[in-house]
Amino acid sequence: MINIYITQQEKLQEIEEIEKGCWINIVQPKSEELEDISRKLDVPVEFLTYPLDVDERSRIDTEDGCTLIILRIPIYEEANEEVQYTTLPLGIIIKDEVIVTISNQENEVASYFLRKQVRGFFTQKRSRFVLQMFRFTALAYLNHLKVINRRTSSVETELHKSLRNEELIKLLNLEKGLVYFTTSLRGNEIMMERLQRMNILPMYEEDKELLEDVIIENRQAIDMANIYSNILSSMMDAFASVISNNLNIVMKFLTSITIILMLPTLVASIYGMNIKLPFQESPHAFLITMVISFALSFAGIVAFIRRKWF
Numbered sequence: 001m002i003n004i005y006i007t008q009q010e011k012l013q014e015i016e017e018i019e020k021g022c023w024i025n026i027v028q029p030k031s032e033e034l035e036d037i038s039r040k041l042d043v044p045v046e047f048l049t050y051p052l053d054v055d056e057r058s059r060i061d062t063e064d065g066c067t068l069i070i071l072r073i074p075i076y077e078e079a080n081e082e083v084q085y086t087t088l089p090l091g092i093i094i095k096d097e098v099i100v101t102i103s104n105q106e107n108e109v110a111s112y113f114l115r116k117q118v119r120g121f122f123t124q125k126r127s128r129f130v131l132q133m134f135r136f137t138a139l140a141y142l143n144h145l146k147v148i149n150r151r152t153s154s155v156e157t158e159l160h161k162s163l164r165n166e167e168l169i170k171l172l173n174l175e176k177g178l179v180y181f182t183t184s185l186r187g188n189e190i191m192m193e194r195l196q197r198m199n200i201l202p203m204y205e206e207d208k209e210l211l212e213d214v215i216i217e218n219r220q221a222i223d224m225a226n227i228y229s230n231i232l233s234s235m236m237d238a239f240a241s242v243i244s245n246n247l248n249i250v251m252k253f254l255t256s257i258t259i260i261l262m263l264p265t266l267v268a269s270i271y272g273m274n275i276k277l278p279f280q281e282s283p284h285a286f287l288i289t290m291v292i293s294f295a296l297s298f299a300g301i302v303a304f305i306r307r308k309w310f
Contacts, residue, residue, distance in 0.1 A: 001027045002037065005114075007122045012113070018098065021124035025110055026102040041095050042066075051091025051102050058089075058187035060194055067094040067200060069130065071191070072184035073109050073137050074144045085144060085177025087184040090137075092130055094201070099126045101133075112136045127201045131210045134192060138217040141181060145224045148174055152232060156239075168243070171236050178229040185222045192218065260300050264293035 004015050006022040015022065018040060026037065026048075034048045047068045050056055061068040069092040077084055090109060093100040101110055112118055118132055155170050192215050195201065196208075203211065271277055271289050282288065 002029065002033055005123060007124060010122075012121070012123070020097040022098055023113075023123040023129070024098065024100040025114075026100065027106055027110075028104060029102065037100070041098060041100070043093060043095050043100070047091070047093055048100075048102060051089045052104050054088060054104065056089040058184070058191040060191055060198075060200060062200065065095070068092070069094075069191070069195075071133065071137055072187055073103075073107055074140050074181060074184075075105070075107065076144065083173050083176045083180070085148065085174070086180050090133075092133065094126055094130070097124075097126075099123065099129055108140055109133055109137050127203050127207050128210070130201060131203075131207055131214060134188075134214040135210065135217065137188070138214055138221055141185060141221040142217070142224065145178075145181070145221065145228060148177065149228055152228070152235070156235065168236060168240060171232055171239075175229060175232045175236070178225050178232065182222060182225040182229065185218060185225060189215065189218050189222065256304050260297050260304075263296040263300055267293045267296065 003025045004018060004022050005012050005025065006015050006019065007013075018024065024037065026033070029037075029048070029052075034045060037043065038045045038048060042064075043066050044063055047061070047063070047066060050061075050068065051070055056070055058072050059070050061070075071090045071092060072087045073090045075086050075088045077086065080086075088104060088107065090107060091100075091102040093102070103110070113121060113132075113136075118136070121129065121132060123129065152171065152174060155167050155174075158167050192211065196211055196215070201207075267289055271285075
């Protein structure tokens with residue numbers, strides 16, 4: 001799917017044809033669409049196909065006056081039961097007076113601009129546009145990390161009383177997501193630092209300051225991801241022991257109940273034997289045996305409570 005936008009009178013509008021200063025947003029393109037864009041813009045086809053590879057790393061490439069920037073952005077896939085938080089490459093191509101973004105699926109970074117939530121956004125200001133994408137990518141990571149932290153706290157509450165492995169598996173999946181985030185954020189940082197050193201994009205002084213702010217926010221996201229990952233690792237080790245301890249407590253309680261119930265069963269078994277027994281001639285024999293049974297059970301309960309076995 002290909003959509004073309006341009007900023008006119010400070011408003012983002014969709015247009016039909018490619019023109020100077022426009023933004024071309026490509027999502028899940030077909031091969032013929034890629035060939036058509038490549039021909040119209042004189043862009044290498046490889047620049048359009050590289051970002052569609054889910055394993056493509058963050059980097060910058062230039063060829064024949066065309067610049068390709070690959071940025072890894074965060075993705076939340078609710079339908080994925082194993083790893084819901086992962087990353088996806090977003091390609092940014094700058095050619096002449098046109099900027100192209102291409103990805104394998106809809107993403108929240110492009111959505112910020114499409115929903116008109118970005119101040120000072122103009123498709124004609126290509127360098128500023130790229131830096132704003134960097135900034136909102138870093139903010140997206142930070143937002144997802146906050147959600148992961150809240151989900152971790154929720155799972156932690158469940159683990160306090162759990163005897164199953166399901167909560168531990170949830171933590172493991174969150175930790176996998178943090179590993180993906182950390183790896184992608186580090187790749188983005190290297191790419192941004194290279195962009196800062198090289199004169200690939202023409203930038204005014206305020207653009208350079210914006211890039212420095214973006215790098216700082218990206219490092220903040222890396223630090224947060226590392227902290228949460230370390231916390232999750234420690235938590236998983238601790239709660240593996242908690243689950244084992246909870247199971248031991250349950251087994252101890254059930255064993256204690258079994259012993260308490262065994263005492264009256266023992267008395268009943270003895271008085272069920274076909275031999276001469278005490279109190280068998282007494283009209284109160286049943287009551288006496290019941291009193292003995294309850295007395296033994298009560299004594300057992302008191303003994304367990306004193307030893308803190310209950």
